[in-house]
Amino acid sequence: MSEDATVDAGAATPDAGGWEAVFWDIGGVILALDTVQAAHADFIASVLDRHDVDTTLEDAIDIWRTTVGDYFRERDGTEFRSAREGYHRGIETIVGEEIPREEWQPRFDEVVSSSIEPIAGAPETIARLADRDLHVGVISDVDDAEGRRMLERFGVREHFDSITTSEEVGRTKPDPEIFETALEKAGVTPARSLMIGDRYDHDVKGAADMGMHGVAFGADDGPAVAYRIESPEEVLEIVDDNESGDE
Structure with missing residues (x-):
């Protein structure tokens, strides 16, 4: 060995x-995991552009991470919580309104699939x-x-x-x-x-x-x-x- x-x-x-x-x-x-983080950043940038959100990418990423992190911290012990639901909350918090899942998920899947290694x-x-x-x-x-x-x-x-x-x-x-x-x-x-x-x-x-x-x-x-x-x-x-x- x-x-x-x-x-x-x-x-x-x-x-x-x-x-x-x-x-x-x-x-x-x-x-x-660094390729996942890069993919999420690219996706968030596309969300800002699509919805004309007046904030910086850096601030939007911080909002995303805080919202998703809080979502997981709310769970009861080892209870499973879907990451997709956490991402959904993160997007809504960034944009400030309800965003249908079918509107953001295809783009998210496309960005992640093409970026992760x-x-x-x-x-x-x-x-x-x-x-x-x-x-x-x-x-x-x-x-x-x-x-x-x-x-x-x-x-x-x-x-x-x-x-x-x-x-x-x-x-x-x-x-x-x-x-x-x-x-x-x-x-x-x-x-x-x-x-x-x-x-x-x-x-x-x-x-x-x-x-x-x-x-x-x-x-x-x-x-x-x-x-x-x-x-x-x-x-x-x-x-x-x-x-x-x-x-």
């Missing part, structure tokens, strides 16, 4: 059977994992249709054996239900499963609390981190290192 892919000193390893599954978050792990190396790594005797899955806090469109856009949808979203389950990470649903779909044991995430409490610790092995990709340090990677490709080193050790 390379120096970049590190193993936590207290991390356990799977039993002699090796790994059964690798689960991926989407945002910040497969999807480059994957994390370098993620699509190739997912494809290579799919060639191994592993269940390759998604566990993500996204609107279901939106998440699937992103995976299609990056050409990796066909490589996933299962996709579990917070909209489908009705709960967001780190609620145990979303991890339980994904594990049940995959038919795998938690102790032989990896979860790759960019948020410590939601992805890494949430998975570890279920008995899974948390792989931190940009996530904070903590006792729940079993492995830390600096690039998606290093997941292959984790999987292959165990396989070679079992021979």
